[in-house]
Amino acid sequence: MKKIRKSRYKIRFPSRTENLEVVRDFVHRLALKAGFKSEGAxxxxxxxxxxxxxxxxxxxxxxxxxxxxxxxxxxxxxFEIIITDKGKGFDPKLLEKPDLSKYMHEAKMGGLGIHLMKTLMDEVNYSFNPGSKNQVSLVKYIHGTA
Amino acid sequence: MSGFDVSRNDVDQISVLYLSGFLDAHTTPKFEHALQTLIKEDRVKVIVNLKDLDYISSAGLGVFMGFIEEIREKGGDIKLSNLSPKVFKVFDLLGFPALYQIFDAEDEAKTKFNETK
Known part of the structure; x- marks a missing residue:
């Protein structure tokens, strides 16, 4: 059986919103390299x-x-991205699809991102172990995608 | 181009905010500030022109959500115009077209405001 060759990359960065742009660029470039078109990336x-x-x-x-x-x-x-932190972990109840009208009323928007992730990716999996290791894994399959 | 910017143009009762660059969790405070300033000045007929916006995440969408109710209560609205297909897709995924009026061109949004004077 032919062995499938995997490419692996890793970055570690300080937990600051100003780093989001660099992280997006890093992942975007790798997604293109892996064979996604720009929409998929x-x-x-x-x-x-x-x-x-x-x-x-x-x-x-x-x-x-x-x-x-x-x-x-x-x-x-x-194509899989695994994001690991050692923080508090967050409430899995947020994983429910948000009710937009409720969000509008309460000016609360935390759940929108989680809904987006689930829509954009083929698989989103969480594992929580607050204080020691929380992980989210995002998977998108390359064949037949944009 | 990196970063994010907001500029503003007032014509009669309508204020247009032009967003450019990347609207993410890092850059949203600038956009929030622009909307807060408009509310303080009691200018609540707002068009957000997204012609030069390259990217938006849910943090950016959250700003629209956070201000719309107050602006509508004051008799105004936030209307959007000139979204690129890429940016529109994100709004669409979260169901925004049902809650906000989105126009291809800024003039169409202005016309709509003037109709409902």
Whole structure:
């Protein structure tokens, strides 16, 4: 059986919103390299922005001394990004689809990003272990995508 | 081009905000400030022209959500215009076209405001 070669990349960056732009560019470039067209790469980098924004806001509560690890692993079929933090973790109830009218009324928008991630990616999986290791894995399959 | 900017143009009762660059969790405070200033000045007929906006995340969409109710209560509205297909797609994914009037051109948004004077 032919062994599938995986490409692996890793960055670690301080938990600051000003780093989102660099992270998006990094992931966008790798998605293009993996074979996505620009629309697919746009979707992946937006989903990664949303996941990192959630970590910065909720898990790290804007504590810029915290670090975020981002791993990208891909082969010719599957593109996966794993984002790891050691913060608080966040409430899985946010995973429900947000009711926009309710959000408008309460001026609350935290759940929009999670809904976007689930729409943009093929798989979104969380594992929480607050204080030691929280991870979100985002997967998009390469064949037949934009 | 990197970064984000907001500029403003007032014509009669209508204020147009022009956004350019990237609207993400880092740059939203600038946009929030521009909207807060308009509310303080009681200028609540707002068009946000997104012609030069290259990118928006849910943090940016959240700003629209955060101000719309107050602006509508004061008798105004936020209307959007000139969205690129890429930016429109993000608004569309979150169901914004049902809550906001979105126009191809700024003039169409102005006409709509003037109709409802």
């Amino acid at each position: 746009d979707q992946i980098s937006l989903a990664v922005d949303e996941a990192c924004t959630n970590v910065i806001k909720h898990a790290h509560q804007y504590n810029a001394r915290r670090m975020i690890d981002l791993n990208v692993i891909y082969d010719d079929k599957k």
